[in-house]
Amino acid sequence: MKITTIRDLLNAEVYCNEENLGRHVYSACGSDMMSDVLAYVKDQAVLLTGLMNQQVIRTAEMMDMVCVVFVRSKKPSPDMIDLAEETGIVVMATDKTMYEACGILYSSGLIKERKANV
Amino acid sequence: MSEALVFHFDVDGDNFTSAGQASVQVKKDLRQLGLPTDIIRRISIAMYEGEINMVIHANGGTADVLVYEDAIEIILEDHGPGIADIDKAMQEGYSTASDTIRSLGFGAGMGLPNMKRYTDSMDIKTKLGVGTTITMRIELA
Numbered sequence: 425m426k427i428t429t430i431r432d433l434l435n436a437e438v439y440c441n442e443e444n445l446g447r448h449v450y451s452a453c454g455s456d457m458m459s460d461v462l463a464y465v466k467d468q469a470v471l472l473t474g475l476m477n478q479q480v481i482r483t484a485e486m487m488d489m490v491c492v493v494f495v496r497s498k499k500p501s502p503d504m505i506d507l508a509e510e511t512g513i514v515v516m517a518t519d520k521t522m523y524e525a526c527g528i529l530y531s532s533g534l535i536k537e538r539k540a541n542v
Numbered sequence: 543m544s545e546a547l548v549f550h551f552d553v554d555g556d557n558f559t560s561a562g563q564a565s566v567q568v569k570k571d572l573r574q575l576g577l578p579t580d581i582i583r584r585i586s587i588a589m590y591e592g593e594i595n596m597v598i599h600a601n602g603g604t605a606d607v608l609v610y611e612d613a614i615e616i617i618l619e620d621h622g623p624g625i626a627d628i629d630k631a632m633q634e635g636y637s638t639a640s641d642t643i644r645s646l647g648f649g650a651g652m653g654l655p656n657m658k659r660y661t662d663s664m665d666i667k668t669k670l671g672v673g674t675t676i677t678m679r680i681e682l683a
Contacts, residue, residue: 457644459652462587463659465580475647479594482562483647486569486590488583503559 425449425534427491427514430470433528436493436516439500440509447490447514452534454495454526458483470534472525474498481507481515489513495522546608546615547575553593553620555602558646564605565590575609581680584660585614588678591653592618598643599623600674616661616678624670632658 428445431438438445447468454472455461461471461483470491471484476498484492492508494500494517500508508515518525549571551564569586589605596603600622608615625631631654639649658664661678668674 456647457650457652458647459591459650459656462591462656463652465583465587473647477646478559479562479647482566482590486562486565486583486586488579 425529425532427470429532430491430493430529430534431516433532434493434516434518434520434525436518439505439515439517441512441514444490444512444514449490449534452526452529454522456522461487470529472522472529474522476500476504478504478507480504481511481513484513485511491516493518493525495520495525544611546610549607549609551605551607553596553602553605555597555600558597561594561597562590565593568607571607572609572614577614577682581614581682585616585680588657588660588680589616589618591656592616592676592678594648595653596620596622598639598648603673610682612681612683613662614680614682616680617675618678619673619675621673624672624674625666625668626670628666628668 427447449470450468451466452470456473456475458479469489471489472493472495473480474496481504491514497519499517500515554560565586568589572582600620603620606617630636634655635651637649637651643649662681663679665677
């Protein structure tokens with residue numbers, strides 16, 4: 425799925441790295457606990473979260489994720505956007521809840537492919 | 543074994559916001575060395591979890607990444623409270639982190655298990671009231 429499709433499906437506002445909206449993603453994960461996110465290696469993934477701090481961006485960067493979606497109408501702070509800008513990660517925010525956002529992406533074909541633990 | 547290339551970092555224990563900066567830098571440094579992506583990812587995740595642990599439990603410490611021809615070693619050293627029960631600490635879901643830390647997205651009890659998961663070997667030396675040194679190794683061969 426292209427990141428632009430995610431933006432459209434979630435009616436999300438994009439905050440940085442618009443030039444990467446054409447990239448493809450193959451899996452997604454939704455969590456507010458970053459260590460749970462870090463427990464599974466995925467390629468080209470999207471992170472959906474309601475957590476708001478810079479560690480969200482760092483976690484996504486460590487995982488080589490390409491897109492972060494903030495749910496429940498939370499807007500990323502300028503320092504989070506600055507951090508994300510350096511990484512190329514597309515950051516967006518939607519007014520949908522975590523459950524709703526994940527459900528929409530899943531039913532639209534973004535089905536997780538959870539690799540076995542390394 | 544030939545001499546290792548060493549990257550040294552001081553991890554600031556007072557600042558949760560900056561936690562992870564060393565891991566970000568290591569990721570960049572290892573990319574410049576041309577290591578495979580999956581190896582770099584494993585190293586940076588393991589180190590990131592370790593760095594977060596040092597900030598939330600031990601008021602910071604030092605991190606050294608040693609690059610050998612056939613392996614990478616990450617040595618994390620702190621002078622924090624030490625780990626009372628390593629077996630428990632290695633259980634997924636066990637954590638002594640405060641609610642404040644949990645509200646920041648960590649303290650799920652996955653830190654040490656994740657560090658072990660992503661590395662080929664992990665050694666923990668800890669003494670209560672003195673500190674903890676964790677050595678992780680990832681083979682390149």
